[in-house]
Amino acid sequence: MENRIAQALTRLFERHRIIFWYDVKRELRADFEGLQLAGVEKIELTNNEFGVKYRILREQPAQKFLLYREGSQPDDLDNWLLDVQLAHGEFRTDQIGLWLSELELGLDFADVVQAHAEFYRAIKRKDALKRLLKPDDTPGMIRLKMLAVCAGSEPRIDSVLENLLAELSDKRDEKIKLIQRCSLDKFLWEQMKRHYGYDSKEPGIQDFSIELFKSCYAMGTDGQVQLTSDAIVFLKRWKDSRQFEESFETLSEECAEILGIEHDLGKRDFRELLELDYFRLIDQKIVSDLVRAVASRTVSSGDVTLWVRQRRQGHWYREFQHLYEAVDYASQFIHALDEANLTMDSLTDGIERYTRSWFRIDQLYRKFVYHVRGSGQASLMATLSDQIEKLYSNNYLLKVNDRWQSFVDVVTKWEAASIPLQKNFFKRWVQPFLEKDNKVYVIISDAFRYEIGDELLSLIRQEDRYDATLEPALSMLPSYTQLGMAALLPNTVLTLADNQTGTVEVDGQSSQGTANRIKILDRSNPQRATAIKAEELMALNREDCRSLVRDHDVVYIYHNRIDSTGKPVTEDRVFDAVEETLQELIRLIKKLTGANASNLLVTSDHGFIYQNQAIEESDFAQEEAEGNQILFRDRRFVLGKGLKEKASFRKFQSSELALKGDIEVLIPKSINRLRLKGSSIRFVHGGASLQEVVIPVIRINKKRQSDISTVEVEIIRGSNSAITSGQVAVTLYQAQPVTDKVQSRNLRAGIYTQSGDLISDSHDLTFDLTSDNPRERELQVRFVLTRKADDANGQEVILRLDEKLTGTSHYKEYKSLRYMMRRSFTSDFDF
DSSP states (O other), rough: OHHHHHHHHHHTTTTOOOEEEETTOOOOOOOHHHHHTTTTEEEEEEOOOHHHHHHHIIIIISSSEEEESSSOOGGGGOOOOOOOOOOEEEEOOOHHHHHHHHHOOOGHHHHHHHHGGGGGGGGHHHHHHHHHHTTTTOOOHHHHHHHHHHHSSSSHHHHHHHHHHHHTTTTHHHHHHHHTTTTHHHHHHHHHHHHHHOOOOOOOOOHHHHHHHHHHHHHTOOOOOOSOOHHHHHHHHHHHHHTTHHHHHHHHHHHHHHHHHHHHHHHHHHHGGGGOOSSHHHHHHHHHHHHHHHHHSSHHHHHHHHHHHHHHHHHHHHHHHHHHHHHHHHHHHHHHHOOOOOOSSSSSHHHIIIIIIIIHHHHHHHHHHHHHHHTOOHHHHHHHHHHHHHHHIIIIHHHHHHHHHHHHHSSSSOTTTTTBBBBGHIIIIIHHHHHTTTOEEEETTTTTTHHHHHHHHHHHHHHHHHHEEEEEEEOOSSSHHHHHHHHSSSSSOOEEEESOOOEETTTTTTTOOOHHHHHHHHHSSTSSEEEHHHHHHSSSSHHHHHHHHOOOOEEEEEESSHHHHHHHTTTHHHHHHHHHHHHHHHHHHHHHHOOOOEEEEESOOOOOOEOOOOOOGGGBBBSSSOOEEEEEEEOOOOEEEEEEOOOOOOEGGGGGGTTSSOOOEEESSSBBBBBOSSSSEEEOSSSHHHHHHEEEEEEEEEEOOOOEOOOOOEOOOSOEEOOSSSSSEEEEESOOOOSSSSEEEEEEEEEEEESBBOOOOOOOEOOOOOOOOOGGEEEEEEEEBGGGGGGGGEEEEEEEEEEOOSSSOOOEEEEEEEEEEOOOOOGGGGG
């Protein structure tokens, strides 16, 4: 006991020169007499108050004194030292006094400590509270901090609430029971009423949770609201919190069932719900209705894109992303097909039209199929998928290639004016670099068709200091790997092997395998040309990669993801392989440029056709290929001698295909397949369709200076510069459309006081609009003000757009606009 008294008194003397000690129970004289405190003089009060007063105030005004009185404190009228006591400190030896002393709190907080005595019985709780205390704390602040200790939170009511809701979601109640044991529950519910308008005859965390979801949903659907606007601000922050989003999702699902949200949503138009994301069911409703609307063509493509973009800000978007993207691409696909004029006048015209716009239909179809697969919701998407598949196969793929076939049928030489033939690739694109003593690095990705090249072009140009251009080339026929790979090498004569291998010789040298291709490259540039597989290059360390670039003028890099996936057991993953390919090629390009390669080319051996739906009988050639000698057979071509001409096929001599030798080629017309066991049927190549023979050639150059900028965003001030209600609608304008080199900007928007306090909900906004129409680059944002906004009434407040500092969790101000807060009492009734 003596040690505790000494410790308590030492702390008090750190703040006061004079300490009074009333030994009410007359049992601590021995402790007083045995007490030794450095620098402190002890005096016992025994009817000597006047003399003591003179001594401590006049004679020794700097000395510390401990004034002990055996018995209780005299009445105020009889207490000669009352003024001194009030100006200094008092030491109490009861439990409450000891706790106050330990916490360095004055006697004016005795009632707070007494009322919540259970809280102070645990040393850990006491110590945690002491770390939070500040000199200017009020009793209310101390109670809030006690709540925070019980809840394991920050000393803010919203933080306390987040932790209690997290406990509720875990089916636990230790924290709320501790609050009740410490008699803090009344204070908790008073704060809940004060901050959120929560008032219940049977208050509880679960009851509040239900009311919170009910009121916030009602705010967005013109229903009856019980809580204040602060509640919706709290809910938005809670659901956007990484730490607490799991508890939000759990309670959201439970409350949705309790409140009958699914039944209510069934009566609503999805357009009413686009700004709401409190329940997972809302996204299910919107997606389901969008799927039906797109399938029935009752909504425009532009609207669908806008709605999907709006939902990207929602809490559940990550879960539903594939579905939203699939619906958006389906809508764009239907629109693009409706707008397409699928006529042509020649082979060259067909290729030019394809590379100008038609390829986009293949691209949109691919994206749709990829996202449907990624969603795992085949049943939900069944009707729309069936519609897209039929439109793609019958209204586009078959139609455009039937027309294209009419020109393929009459050519006497496989070429298209102004479109380079693949055989001339080295001469046209590689040789010019070498003639100028420049190095060049060629990436050949197997089955990398033109529309994928267009997407890669955009991805490359989005990278800082990278520029790229895309040109089409016409692949060799048949459009298969061995011939395409051979044609990309330096060559004079290409010859189809007179055997059953389907291999190709380049100037008498076999082109099969990397070793043979290095030999062919070496002929054009002795000792300074080589070839390597993409995975081998990616495995090189930094120095070995630099050596490869430094020691060679020409390097061919062979990449194979799409074609290797297009096998019978994995062909349904071809579009997944395309996404993987795009990322792999970006990494490959960066690895090469990181090793000081500055000139790169990306191209392909051939394209492909892929139809996700089951192939029907009409998709097969109606006749079998026949001839004196069939050397090699695939789904889309046949090599042989003495091949019979039939209506289902276009027959070519090698000479017509810029090849040497007497091998003949049969190509099934349009998109028809040959019957062949053990071969892919949905993923095919080798034929003469536009998708198979139009290949990309991308030329990439890395610059020395940055060439990336970010869109500017402006705050459009309306006619009124005053805030007069509980909600504020603001229009934000994206000054330029997003392009490859003008990139999107992410901002956080909120309304703040001049001292920097947030008085509204905040919005994370992405400005990534691509429209050339300025009207379509406007974004309206609605802010809900909190109760704190009342304190700023009659003052200027600031609408602020903040931008996150790259690589940090900190924000800096991007732009701001000042408003005058002029809210009347009627604004309390906005909800």
